[in-house]
Amino acid sequence: MSKGITSRSEDYSQWYNDLVIKADLAENSAVRGCMVIKPYGYAIWERMQAILDKRFKETGHSNAYFPLFIPKSFFSKEASHVEGFAKECAVVTHYRLKDDGTGNIIVDEDAKLEEELIVRPTSETIIWNTYRGWIESYRDLPILVNQWANVVRWEMRTRLFLRTAEFLWQEGHTAHATSEEAIAETEQMINVYAEFAENTLAVPVIRGRKTESERFAGALDTYTIEALMQDGKALQAGTSHFLGQNFAKAFDVKFTSKEGKQEHVWATSWGVSTRLMGALIMAHSDDQGLVLPPKLAPIQVVIVPIFKSEEEKANIDAFVNSLNAELKAQDVSIKYDDRDTQRPGFKFAEWELKGVPLRVAIGARDMQNGTVELARRDTQTKETVAQEGLGSHIVALLDEIQDNIFQKALNFRDSHITEVNSYEEFKDVLENKGGFVSCHWDGTPETEKRVKEETKATTRCIPLDFEEEDGVCIFTGKPSKKRVLFAKSY
């Protein structure tokens, strides 16, 4: 059994890998750096998809799908973009295999592609190439499209959920007539992400803007939500980019304005990925396994019967059926674990490992007393409550659990944002406490680079809610107008 993060913070990754495997969420596949997401893990991703997708639709977006393969030449069109991705792409060069005569399957050299295809690391290029044909007039704008897809980035170093070679995500790509509108879209979507992270995942996040050196390749401005994991490292959980007219210019996407002028379109892109599952796991899990917030949990309530005879079982079944009906009517998802192949204690431990928020145990004794045993995953506490009114009690309790999980993570996060005014303090906090460090910085990439080399910490963001204040850069002593957050990150 894994020991948990508090006792093994230095060995966090191993613990994390143990946990996700033991909680049956995912495993490494036979393909380098890729993962198999197992059914229970995928169910969690599906919940994320469903909730996010609903928000995208509510904010006026539609889903579409673009090709997996992107002609290599598309990458030559936006210089800074290719610079950011060229190093880590999978490239398709041939389209046929053949038998070499001895039973070995080899690549048929005669089937070489004239132009290589890139497996998308992100879809800006192929989408903007397509948008050129969709946009002629201001009447065609805005285009508000999202894509659910997989992408591939040939990372040198991979990590389950956090940085796999292939990952699942959604990428929104919008086109607008004005800069203002595009910026508003960028901000709207980072807020959608932040609300999702906090309200659904119960992971508190800091909304902010990336510094120039941390920006997305090809973006003019990158908004981010930054979460804090229990080991004191920060995790970028979602980004929303204002792309200006860079892609419109690169792919020649123009429209005729109301005034009859030809203008380049303004763009945004935004995305979250299966990395969110990593954030979820690392933000809430404890030594007993996963802790899922009720709003996200594929199974919110598990019911475990405890019985010796068939009569007792039938008795419990009848009660569970009525409880089931009551809870389903209130959109509570329930699992009645009446397997007779496992004992109750085993089931308790297993569902705890999987993070099910609430467990109801009912035995013959309960049936006599008109009670059940309720166990909360988040606090690990148990109480015996009356069967009467159980449905509404559970609904209320699920809300309470959701709040509690968030509050716990928020307290941890807030107690790990440390304001410092000297480089000595800065290093001390990073080394001994972890978390975010708020300090003045002269705004130059050179200083960021130096700090990273010396401390491994990078700027995570300039929080949107930070006020301007006069100060001096703690590294160079140059004047600064605003604080920024540094942290070690994944």
Added chain:
RNA sequence: CGGGGUGUAGCGUAGCCCGGUAUCGCGCCACAUUUGGGAUGUGGAGGUCGUAGGUUCGAAUCCUGCCACCCCGACCA
């Protein structure tokens, strides 16, 4: 891609230095007894040691290549 480490049954491991076809635990199967926190007993099945070569009478063990994973670095959602 550079440095370090690992790869033995579904999982976790011993054996490797000092070559002689593999240890233990969990899990799995059968039966019995059990069932309010990961049951117990008895019996049983399952591996040829990541992979391809080499050395040797003989390789899990020694040597080389390759692959994968983990850690550190560079890179990144």
